[in-house]
Amino acid sequence: MRVAVIGGGNGALAVACEWGLAGHEVTMAAPTDYPGSLPDVAAAGGITGTGQINGFAPVTVTGDDFGAALEGADLVQVVGAAFATEDYGRSCGPHLRPGMTVVVNPGSCLGALAFARAAGLPAHQDEITIAELSTLPYATRVIEDATVHVFHLLRGGLFVAALGQTRTEAVREMLAEVWPAVTTARSVWQTALQNGNPVIHPAVTLLNAALIERTGGDFLFYEEGVTQATGRVMAAVDAERIAIAEALGVQILSEPAAGVAQGYMLEDNYDTGYSTAPGFLGIKAQDSLDNRYLTEDVGVSMLFFRDVAQAVGVPTPMMDTIIHLTSVVMDTDYAADPPRTLASLGLAGQSVEKLRAL
Amino acid sequence: MRVAVIGGGNGALAVACEWGLAGHEVTMAAPTDYPGSLPDVAAAGGITGTGQINGFAPVTVTGDDFGAALEGADLVQVVGAAFATEDYGRSCGPHLRPGMTVVVNPGSCLGALAFARAAGLPAHQDEITIAELSTLPYATRVIEDATVHVFHLLRGGLFVAALGQTRTEAVREMLAEVWPAVTTARSVWQTALQNGNPVIHPAVTLLNAALIERTGGDFLFYEEGVTQATGRVMAAVDAERIAIAEALGVQILSEPAAGVAQGYMLEDNYDTGYSTAPGFLGIKAQDSLDNRYLTEDVGVSMLFFRDVAQAVGVPTPMMDTIIHLTSVVMDTDYAADPPRTLASLGLAGQSVEKLRAL
Numbered sequence: 001m002r003v004a005v006i007g008g009g010n011g012a013l014a015v016a017c018e019w020g021l022a023g024h025e026v027t028m029a030a031p032t033d034y035p036g037s038l039p040d041v042a043a044a045g046g047i048t049g050t051g052q053i054n055g056f057a058p059v060t061v062t063g064d065d066f067g068a069a070l071e072g073a074d075l076v077q078v079v080g081a082a083f084a085t086e087d088y089g090r091s092c093g094p095h096l097r098p099g100m101t102v103v104v105n106p107g108s109c110l111g112a113l114a115f116a117r118a119a120g121l122p123a124h125q126d127e128i129t130i131a132e133l134s135t136l137p138y139a140t141r142v143i144e145d146a147t148v149h150v151f152h153l154l155r156g157g158l159f160v161a162a163l164g165q166t167r168t169e170a171v172r173e174m175l176a177e178v179w180p181a182v183t184t185a186r187s188v189w190q191t192a193l194q195n196g197n198p199v200i201h202p203a204v205t206l207l208n209a210a211l212i213e214r215t216g217g218d219f220l221f222y223e224e225g226v227t228q229a230t231g232r233v234m235a236a237v238d239a240e241r242i243a244i245a246e247a248l249g250v251q252i253l254s255e256p257a258a259g260v261a262q263g264y265m266l267e268d269n270y271d272t273g274y275s276t277a278p279g280f281l282g283i284k285a286q287d288s289l290d291n292r293y294l295t296e297d298v299g300v301s302m303l304f305f306r307d308v309a310q311a312v313g314v315p316t317p318m319m320d321t322i323i324h325l326t327s328v329v330m331d332t333d334y335a336a337d338p339p340r341t342l343a344s345l346g347l348a349g350q351s352v353e354k355l356r357a358l
Numbered sequence: 359m360r361v362a363v364i365g366g367g368n369g370a371l372a373v374a375c376e377w378g379l380a381g382h383e384v385t386m387a388a389p390t391d392y393p394g395s396l397p398d399v400a401a402a403g404g405i406t407g408t409g410q411i412n413g414f415a416p417v418t419v420t421g422d423d424f425g426a427a428l429e430g431a432d433l434v435q436v437v438g439a440a441f442a443t444e445d446y447g448r449s450c451g452p453h454l455r456p457g458m459t460v461v462v463n464p465g466s467c468l469g470a471l472a473f474a475r476a477a478g479l480p481a482h483q484d485e486i487t488i489a490e491l492s493t494l495p496y497a498t499r500v501i502e503d504a505t506v507h508v509f510h511l512l513r514g515g516l517f518v519a520a521l522g523q524t525r526t527e528a529v530r531e532m533l534a535e536v537w538p539a540v541t542t543a544r545s546v547w548q549t550a551l552q553n554g555n556p557v558i559h560p561a562v563t564l565l566n567a568a569l570i571e572r573t574g575g576d577f578l579f580y581e582e583g584v585t586q587a588t589g590r591v592m593a594a595v596d597a598e599r600i601a602i603a604e605a606l607g608v609q610i611l612s613e614p615a616a617g618v619a620q621g622y623m624l625e626d627n628y629d630t631g632y633s634t635a636p637g638f639l640g641i642k643a644q645d646s647l648d649n650r651y652l653t654e655d656v657g658v659s660m661l662f663f664r665d666v667a668q669a670v671g672v673p674t675p676m677m678d679t680i681i682h683l684t685s686v687v688m689d690t691d692y693a694a695d696p697p698r699t700l701a702s703l704g705l706a707g708q709s710v711e712k713l714r715a716l
Contacts, residue, residue, distance in 0.1 A: 207567040213585035227571035
């Protein structure tokens with residue numbers, strides 16, 4: 001299979017490496033503005049995987065030439081933070097061809113739809129399959145030039161959905177060779193809402209906000225940062241997230257249940273489940289509050305969750321609380337102009353039935 | 359002057375000691391359920407003051423015989439936490455006589471009115487003066503049997519108001535001999551809203567919640583617990599408090615301005631003002647989240663502030679946020695049945711004009 005990986009960050013390198021190691025022909029492209037590690041990969045002619053993936057995979061880097069990267073691709077994996085999805089969509093759009101399958105990985109906040117719209121695809125089309133994963137299948141970091149370390153490979157709790165729902169099983173089959181843990185989700189709402197980052201990161205960050213500022217994050221995020229109070233806040237966010245999913249006709253795993261299924265955690269609960277999780281040992285806190293744990297997980301994802309909640313009539317007092325507290329703590333009114341909303345996805349004012357059919 | 363001090367806690371002992379040292383005849387009473395240090399004072403025949411008050415003051419303890427304590431009293435000082443005010447009012451009510459002056463100290467949440475109602479006084483009467491102080495004039499602790507240490511004696515930022523407003527100056531004169539720093543407030547709204555505890559304590563506690571739980575409060579509450587983020591939350595609470603006061607026709611000092619006026623702080627700002635305040639050096643955090651910093655400052659005072667805000671049309675998104683977060687963190691729905699509200703004070707549905715006239 002020809003696989004194009006869009007993005008140059010930690011996740012993109014791990015995806016490219018693992019698919020390359022599985023014998024697929026891999027190309028990579030990323031915008032000139034944020035090429036990530038692509039120059040290193042180009043220089044090395046490929047990527048070395050360590051940890052739970054192992055070996056050197058040859059990769060063809062096309063720089064910001066998305067046309068060259070996508071030429072003849074069967075599978076396009078779009079790997080990066082939510083803020084980049086539309087940009088990637090605009091870059092890839094002109095080069096998408098009938099029969100291609102795009103997987104936004106992870107989909108956070110209906111990334112599949114955001115990509116499709118930015119790529120200029122019509123709302124209903126079935127020539128190109130656009131899908132998304134609920135989470136990146138790894139915990140991974142680039143540890144040196146063109147070398148990516150995979151700390152943890154997910155064993156489950158990993159879902160895929162295609163826009164329009166009918167092609168989901170086909171995408172799962174396509175991914176199964178490399179990622180057998182992926183199972184099908186009912187719709188992109190399930191993959192979007194299964195994103196657990198807004199459940200974990202803001203709660204732990206805010207209830208440790210002064211310590212993060214005072215020490216520059218010199219403590220263990222999970223082992224020390226998660227306590228009973230943190231757990232209660234996580235549980236309250238999660239209850240709202242699960243209620244939103246139910247209103248959209250999908251069942252999601254609670255965040256600790258997902259953590260256990262993914263192999264990070266041993267206990268399915270909101271406090272010791274995290275503070276004693278083998279998969280989270282030794283992870284330090286962020287060095288500043290100005291970090292994706294707030295700016296993305298609240299500033300993008302939680303605001304998106306709340307926007308959806310309002311559309312389907314689910315009250316979100318805990319999310320409201322976290323959004324307001326984050327805005328005050330960061331001296332930034334995140335709610336004033338949220339980057340991803342139903343409106344920004346062309347879904348403003350749609351009925352719950354229409355939303356469920358995505 | 360004959361002075362009856364009601365209560366047996368740290369503040370009550372300091373008040374009784376200081377007024378006794380000034381040559382007044384002091385009696386003390388407290389309920390059998392929570393006598394505090396009164397048995398020790400009875401055994402010692404008085405109270406020893408150390409720190410910023412000095413010497414032994416003879417005190418007559420009447421136990422739970424409030425009639426004996428109040429007999430012939432010119433001034434009755436009701437000293438304790440907000441939760442005790444009504445109880446004290448019920449106990450003192452039958453023994454109040456025309457010409458007496460009662461000072462609820464501190465008044466937190468219109469303690470003067472709560473006391474008057476519990477004492478069975480009619481809404482409008484001028485035979486007995488009921489007043490309140492904005493804050494206890496000390497930072498103080500009982501350090502051994504019948505010995506109270508005053509760490510700090512307030513130099514300013516200390517206000518008195520009498521119910522109905524006309525007797526305020528007379529009460530100030532009565533207190534001036536011992537507490538010359540006391541100045542008159544426009545009304546009990548000013549003394550009630552000048553209470554700064556809900557501005558400081560919940561913000562610092564919540565943004566250090568995980569650290570308090572993990573270490574049992576083994577850090578310095580102000581020097582380590584107050585950071586830029588903490589300061590921003592305090593500032594946001596304070597802005598709402600000041601807006602409520604304005605809607606009620608009174609001007610209050612911002613919390614750091616009060617801290618400077620009281621002599622605790624050198625800088626009038628919300629972060630380094632507190633973390634470097636000479637008056638707050640060395641103060642440890644509470645050993646558990648289950649502490650008055652949340653249970654009283656949110657569970658009573660902030661809920662009262664919000665209730666008043668709703669009556670006068672002031673939005674309180676920051677207080678809403680803190681109340682909800684506290685409820686989740688403590689697994690207790692504080693908003694469900696707040697102990698002190700306009701309704702509990704007989705003020706439900708009153709016009710802003712009527713409220714201003716208190």
